[in-house]
Amino acid sequence: MHVDDHAIVSLSYEVREGGPQGALLERMDVAHPFHFMFGVGKMLPAWERRIFGLKPGMGFTFLLSPEEAYGQPSKDQIWELPIQHFQNEREQIDPSLLVAGQFVTLTASDGKAVNAKILRWNDETVTLDANHALAGMTLFFAGAVLAVRPATVDELIQKRYLGEGG
Known part of the structure; x- marks a missing residue:
């Protein structure tokens, strides 16, 4: 299965400011992966475009400009x-x-x-x-798709990952 609309995706990743050597802003590792439902409007659209179609075991690296991420401070x-x-x-x-x-x-x-x-x-x-804390930043993402699975009926109804035991 690949990353597609309404799939439940598990990732390990890190986000850095500006590029691969930039300040570490967030890390989700294999022991504590990030789980989410793809394609329901809860993630940055440009971020989702970059991981669409990936399969478990595939890695990714990409930059998001401030305009693709959280915009410029206003x-x-x-x-x-x-x-x-x-x-x-x-x-x-x-x-x-x-x-x-x-x-x-x-x-x-x-x-x-x-x-x-x-x-x-x-x-x-x-x-x-009240600007987003990451407004104005170019964000570098590096990580890997750990798992992709179909959403359960309850997850589809709620449009989000529910985890073990709901």
């Missing part, structure tokens, strides 16, 4: 929110929450979770960067 994703959004019910701010460089999860007006990095704060506002 000034529109730098937000200033009133500090009141970060207060608890007693109108206090937990000092461990507002730390420059720390990520927080916010809820957008459509109910979706948005991760943002705290840049700075003062008595009135908190400035956040």
